[in-house]
Amino acid sequence: MKSDMMRVFLIAVALLTSTTAIAAEEEVHAPNQDWSFEGPFGVFDRASLQRGYQVYREVCAACHSMDYMYFRMLGQEGGPFHDEDYPNPNDNPVIKALSAEFQIEDGPDDLGDMFMRPGQTSDRFPAPYPNDNAARAANGGAHPPDLSVIVKARGGGADYLDALLTGYKDAPEGEEPPRAGLYYNEYFAGHWIAMPPQLTEGRVTYEDGTEATPEQMAEDVTTFLAWASEPHMETRKRMGFGVIIFLIILSGLTFLAYKEVWRDVEH
Amino acid sequence: MSEPSRRDFIYIAAGAAAAAGGALTLWPFIDQMNPAADTLALASTEVDLSQVTEGQQITVMWRGKPVFVRHRTPAEIEEARSVDVSGLRDPATDQERLVPLSGGEYQPQFLIMVGICTHLGCVPLGNRSGDYDGWFCPCHGSHYDTAGRIRKGPAPKNLEVPGYEYLSDTVVKIG
């Protein structure tokens, strides 16, 4: 117990002083980009969302989970495959087909065994690894982070993510990776990242015929991940507009009432 | 100087707007208690009837409730059909308690019902129990027959038949 306490104490002391060490590392700021979903009226580019899902599915999903995403979300209002004919995304044939592409472990059955079945709209995105340790073991000790809220979980948001995906460079003279299996990336904190460059020319074949350049793929997948981080963003902005307009009108009326009430009082 | 009507108008307009805003604000706080999207996504379930042998009953969960799937024997079906419907508390023929295949024909051996007594929500006992060889609710003594119709006891209605459809001869989708 004594040593546990000591350990925690040391962690706390380290915390209070650690910020000093980190600040020494220079970070390149991700360039500011124009996103369809930026600004008070920004909405997601639907085609880009669909392409982004394809990039995630065919490239990222090999290593990165999205634990808080369910297939049905792809078809909900504001989602990449939303169809007004199917207000309930669980009925949407596109979503049904997308989920049925996967085999999901279910069970136990009547004999107590787990079994595989085709995915349903109510299923989570299947994870590439059964647990974190397996994920680390398969990736040279680095754990590929879950991407469900990744755009909110990184300081630079969408700009950072996009820059990171296209930010691989040859290491400057004299810089050596701290260990083997790392790649130089301009935008990664510390510059040496365990993820190899992924978005090579033509890595996916877009169904809508868009040319799959690395920049295009990075933009699409970032848009998709930004949506996944907050699927209700469009509703939020729309609601907010109404709420604020209402509050402005009501405060205007209240101001007039205030002036009327106080009209005969010297103050 | 403005006449009192202007003053009244401002007060009424501000008051009405505030009241309307307050009322609208209430809605999200009420609606949040309705089933969430993940709950709604699980609102249907599929059952493979080929695993239910004659004379056997399985219970599946649907929306957190037990659903009885009974493979009736010819004797049970006969028993259910021989009843004079007009004398029942909640009149229904045996056929009315079934759902046809997509082709229109019936599979009378499969009886699918929500396993909740219509009296106060207990789960009735099966296996040809009660005075009518169907189901018997131990809570307050309601007797259901082999078609799940209320025959005796305090329950007001027959056991509920959920909305379901046959996806094939042997697979039904409940909900």
Next chain:
Amino acid sequence: MSGPSTYEPKTGIEKWLDSRLPIVRFSQDTMINFPTPKNLNYWYTFGGILSLILVVQIVTGIVLAMHYVAHVDYAFESVQRIRRDVPWGWMIQYIHANGASMFFLAVYLHMFRGLYYGSYKAPREILWILGVVIFLLMMATAFMGYVLPWGQMSYWGAVVITNLFGALPIIGETITTWLWGGFSVDNPTLNRFFSLHYLLPFAIAGVVALHVWALHVPGNNNPTGVSVKSGKDTVPFHPYYTVKDGFALLLFFILFAVFVFYMPDILGHADNYIPADPLVTPSHIVPEWYFLPFYAILRAIPDKLMGVLAMFASIGVLFILPWLDTSRVRSMRYRPVMRWFFLIFVGACLLLGYCGGQNPEGWVLHASRLATVYYFAYFLLILPIVGLIETPKPRPASIADSIHGDRGKPRSDTAATPAPAE
């Protein structure tokens, strides 16, 4: 309440009720007829705003507790479920999270107003002390609430803050272990934080009731600091201040809505979107913005125990503030020297807030030390000494006089006779 009751029951039912439970009389006297100085400015609207934010936080909090799961394995996921699947969950969660920031913003303005107009001075010492108690409860509630989503900042914030108690000699270890219910911040900690986070707001509501009671005995202070002399100085609370507070409240809610609907995450930290990991510390750990000044005081002092003591003392000193100020004059409007020290004090607090968010090195460390020294000097040296040597400007005889006096003059306190040099 101040002054005799003016309520007169008219109908039979009112009389019947009034002789059994005089609740209508109580409401009339405290919320409708209550005589309120007629010169209160917009700085005085934050009390009303704060009570409404408390209601908003309690209502949204109760709703969130219907969906939140207080378990280390499910807490983060349940918050995601609230945001993604629960009807309106995203909005209610954003209101609650940003509501905490709005609460502190309003309480700081409320406190600075009290400091400037001398609202802590006799006969309002208890009123002020109850306010400081509310502030402490708010800090505890906000801290524990921030732990609940169980992100990286939640977890490491809990680790750092609970470790503060480890600085106490001899009993420190025992206390931290007791706080955690284990040997590190873990599931027992999360569970008790959830329980207390649910309980404390009701304790706050209780102290707020006492705070309002203590306000209604002497009545409101006002920008002149001159006590109410007669009925000419006051107006009934309703409708005069209900409508003014209502207007200010709506303006404040516009700001609130801008945060909730257009930048809901700007006051938070990206790392809290990473699930808690006891093995990895975030590279740059900072508390929520409203704790930054106190965090800066903590870090300004190189000794762990002294830093912790200084941080607690920075709030503790507020309890004895009413007896530190030696001036007979309440409002700094009429204190030509002190008002400058007050302005510097506000600056020092803002500087501390800035420093709390930066790495404690270089000029930031020096600045936070300087600001810390000034913070304590303001209460322990400047207020007692300046109160004795300063010559206040002439004050109006009454609130009504101050209003008439202002008319026609180029509005301001500096227009009065220049302060005699001493």
